[in-house]
Amino acid sequence: MTELDIDFVRTQFPAFFQPLLQGQAFFENAGGSYTCGQVIDRLHRFYTERKVQPYGFFKASQDGGDEMDEARTRLAALMNVETDELSFGPSTSQNTYILAQAFADMLAPGDAIIVTDQDHEANTGVWRRLGDRGIEVREWHVDHELGQLSSSDLGKLLEGPIKLVCFPHCSNIVGQENPVGEIVAMAHAAGAVTCVDGVSMAPHGLPDIGALGTDIYLFSSYKTYGPHQGIMVVRRTLADRLPNQAHFFNAAARTKRLTPAGPDHAQIAAAAGMADYIDALYAHHFGENDDTAARARAVAGLQRAHEDKTLAPLLEFLRCRNDVRILGNNHIHTPTSRVPTVAICAARPAEAIARDLADHGIMVGAGDFYAVRTIGALGCDPKEGVLRLSFVHYTTDAEVVQLMKGLDATL
Numbered sequence: 001m002t003e004l005d006i007d008f009v010r011t012q013f014p015a016f017f018q019p020l021l022q023g024q025a026f027f028e029n030a031g032g033s034y035t036c037g038q039v040i041d042r043l044h045r046f047y048t049e050r051k052v053q054p055y056g057f058f059k060a061s062q063d064g065g066d067e068m069d070e071a072r073t074r075l076a077a078l079m080n081v082e083t084d085e086l087s088f089g090p091s092t093s094q095n096t097y098i099l100a101q102a103f104a105d106m107l108a109p110g111d112a113i114i115v116t117d118q119d120h121e122a123n124t125g126v127w128r129r130l131g132d133r134g135i136e137v138r139e140w141h142v143d144h145e146l147g148q149l150s151s152s153d154l155g156k157l158l159e160g161p162i163k164l165v166c167f168p169h170c171s172n173i174v175g176q177e178n179p180v181g182e183i184v185a186m187a188h189a190a191g192a193v194t195c196v197d198g199v200s201m202a203p204h205g206l207p208d209i210g211a212l213g214t215d216i217y218l219f220s221s222y223k224t225y226g227p228h229q230g231i232m233v234v235r236r237t238l239a240d241r242l243p244n245q246a247h248f249f250n251a252a253a254r255t256k257r258l259t260p261a262g263p264d265h266a267q268i269a270a271a272a273g274m275a276d277y278i279d280a281l282y283a284h285h286f287g288e289n290d291d292t293a294a295r296a297r298a299v300a301g302l303q304r305a306h307e308d309k310t311l312a313p314l315l316e317f318l319r320c321r322n323d324v325r326i327l328g329n330n331h332i333h334t335p336t337s338r339v340p341t342v343a344i345c346a347a348r349p350a351e352a353i354a355r356d357l358a359d360h361g362i363m364v365g366a367g368d369f370y371a372v373r374t375i376g377a378l379g380c381d382p383k384e385g386v387l388r389l390s391f392v393h394y395t396t397d398a399e400v401v402q403l404m405k406g407l408d409a410t411l
């Protein structure tokens, strides 16, 4: 089986060549990833050559508009959806906010929705507020020990007038991939549509949204090697039913009706660099292939296999310590279930450990990561926070060793 060429991968990220970042091992990727060179180059080109109103009559303007279209077309194809099903917004939180307004306009009092306590607040708070408009909000709870969502619990909640099920592809705390296809099938059978937060999952391989079958899929490109945008896919059958949230004269434009803010031209154009990066990875490892979604799947497979291999020693190290609790399922580690987002509680406060780790050249995050409900459900105090060690496919075994040494010295 082809393995990820980590040296090639790292040449694609200028951050690894910056003097200030030498020797610094980056483990706060779930907060925001490094940006690939292709995106930075496009952003620079846009601001230097194309920073004019796009879709106009002169070349700089047309080039800018074409590049924005290119980003949408190529990313949609990589994720196996139609071009006009993909929209860019300022962030995932903004995208869910608009979606919730649209659902509020569409649902009627007495309708019900399901939310979880495994989500980042972005995919739960806005939906819970629909309760103020007479919508019944049902909560799909994680179990208190491992933080997992069970399908049988969902089955019990799906009785009656359920119109929407919101859940994460993967939690930003417990790092466990949920069986999206199975959950979507259950929701659809009950007559509901689904909204999946993929922010914690997409950095580990762009999803095949067509195959997942969900009606809505959201993720943040600034955590996925790209510019600071929220990427939202709403499948046509639902998008055309949701009431327009944009200017009235844009009601018929699928790519505008759910993103009322003026688009960030440069960042959208630069998002085409995410597709360049995936294609560069594919070409380097496998050569040519005209099937775009297949290229994305193959690259995702490479990413996940490398991450699995790199994650195993860290989980083993943490499991062997009796002063650490890994939040989530620390017993099962199968190639398709756990991403390298590992939140722990230790004997010392998370913030103090994070600060000490910085002295060891290790960049990690501490806090509640806006997953206050998940952390609370697991019996931890969100105010105390947790230490989160998160990495992606560009992380090396040596950096994980550096992390473990740092943890040994600071926990």
Ligand SMILES: Cc1ncc(COP(=O)(O)O)c(C=O)c1O
Pocket (backbone or CB within 6 Å): 030, 031, 090, 091, 092, 093, 094, 120, 122, 123, 168, 170, 171, 172, 197, 199, 200, 219, 220, 229, 230, 369, 370
């Ligand atoms: C799982 C998850 N969902 C949603 C968000 C919100 O994303 P954004 O910052 O683009 O609003 C985050 C951000 O940390 C996240 O980790």
